Amino acid sequence: MTRAYNFSAGPATLPEAVLRQAQAELLEWNGVGASIVEISHRSAEFIEVAAQAESDLRTLLAIPDDYAVMFLAGGATTQQALLALNFAAPGQIADYIVSGHWGQTAIKQVRHYVTANVAASSEAGGFTDLPAREHWRLSEGAAYVHITANETIHGVEFRNTPDTGEVPLFADFSSSIASEPVDVSRYGLIYAGAQKNLGPVGVSVVIVRRDLLQREGQPRADIFDYRSHVARDSMLNTPPTWNWYLAGLVFKWMLAEGGVEEFARRNAAKSALVYQAIDDSGGFYRNEVAAAARSRMNIPFFLADDTLTARFVSQSREAGLLALKGHKAVGGIRASLYNAMPVAGAQALVDFMRDFQQRHG
Numbered sequence: 001m002t003r004a005y006n007f008s009a010g011p012a013t014l015p016e017a018v019l020r021q022a023q024a025e026l027l028e029w030n031g032v033g034a035s036i037v038e039i040s041h042r043s044a045e046f047i048e049v050a051a052q053a054e055s056d057l058r059t060l061l062a063i064p065d066d067y068a069v070m071f072l073a074g075g076a077t078t079q080q081a082l083l084a085l086n087f088a089a090p091g092q093i094a095d096y097i098v099s100g101h102w103g104q105t106a107i108k109q110v111r112h113y114v115t116a117n118v119a120a121s122s123e124a125g126g127f128t129d130l131p132a133r134e135h136w137r138l139s140e141g142a143a144y145v146h147i148t149a150n151e152t153i154h155g156v157e158f159r160n161t162p163d164t165g166e167v168p169l170f171a172d173f174s175s176s177i178a179s180e181p182v183d184v185s186r187y188g189l190i191y192a193g194a195q196k197n198l199g200p201v202g203v204s205v206v207i208v209r210r211d212l213l214q215r216e217g218q219p220r221a222d223i224f225d226y227r228s229h230v231a232r233d234s235m236l237n238t239p240p241t242w243n244w245y246l247a248g249l250v251f252k253w254m255l256a257e258g259g260v261e262e263f264a265r266r267n268a269a270k271s272a273l274v275y276q277a278i279d280d281s282g283g284f285y286r287n288e289v290a291a292a293a294r295s296r297m298n299i300p301f302f303l304a305d306d307t308l309t310a311r312f313v314s315q316s317r318e319a320g321l322l323a324l325k326g327h328k329a330v331g332g333i334r335a336s337l338y339n340a341m342p343v344a345g346a347q348a349l350v351d352f353m354r355d356f357q358q359r360h361g
């Protein structure tokens with residue numbers, strides 16, 4: 001068996017050690033005589049797994065006690081809709097900072113519930129930079145300000161937490177959560193689908209300042225009510241138990257590897273290798289994102305001769321480098337370098353890029 005280096009944007013590569021442990025435990029888990037996927041979410045055994053995962057995530061991200069943590073079925077897109085239902089009055093203004101594709105989808109999900117104000121957008125520049133903070137036009141009395149911490153498709157990342165004063169900052173951290181230390185107390189709410197940096201698709205993590213849960217929000221079904229989920233420890237209905245368990249293994253792995261400080265070092269090293277290879281290529285490769293906003297997690301780049309792109313993708317696949325084809329919205333190549341991608345994987349990509357250029361440059 002050979003596991004290739006997998007640069008998929010999501011669902012994405014997972015730590016091999018975690019997959020091996022899950023494999024070893026799949027038929028029979030922890031002496032219960034059944035698989036973890038076959039036992040009740042209300043069993044003492046699973047409740048322990050769930051609580052341990054939350055506790056490990058709190059340690060990993062240094063989440064303060066006045067923040068609740070939820071593990072919810074559904075993706076980041078689901079949370080995007082629930083933000084408005086839970087935290088904004090009908091028709092109230094919510095401010096959105098749009099720095100790429102996922103900022104746009106976030107707005108699409110709330111159109112029926114709030115007045116989504118585009119307080120700033122970098123669309124005119126093709127999403128190659130963050131909208132400068134001094135040009136944001138924030139609304140008086142907005143329910144929240146929404147940002148996308150890392151734009152997975154456009155490769156644009158906030159490198160500093162913007163100040164939004166009294167209005168709580170809500171952030172989509174789907175593709176960069178746990179990639180470096182973050183001061184959670186600067187945010188009203190952080191959410192992330194698991195399938196980029198935390199585990200398998202099917203579960204999302206939501207971290208919310210508890211006082212915000214007192215907001216009335218909008219008429220909504222109980223199952224869409226964050227308060228109900230918090231009150232029932234995310235077990236209002238059957239949670240995605242397998243995903244929760246597997247994310248828990250990933251949290252343990254991250255802690256054992258040295259925590260988010262260590263992943264910050266590795267992610268800086270990996271992304272520096274790839275950006276260096278692009279910038280040193282004399283224009284053969286090109287990344288268009290402003291240097292200060294370049295993502296450490298997702299690096300979209302282009303070949304000067306676009307007719308070589310398909311060959312780059314097929315030859316890299318043959319060389320054991322998977323899923324480098326760019327998103328259809330931007331084309332070109334995209335390398336995703338999440339926590340589970342080792343530095344050796346980024347090095348293998350850079351070696352391939354240099355070799356490819358030598359053969360086709």
Ligand SMILES: *Cc1c(COP(=O)(O)O)cnc(C)c1O
Nearest residue numbers: 075076077078102152174175193
């Ligand atoms: C992948 C992604 C999403 C969408 O996640 P789903 O689980 O497919 O809903 C949203 N935001 C960001 C930043 C993403 O990377």
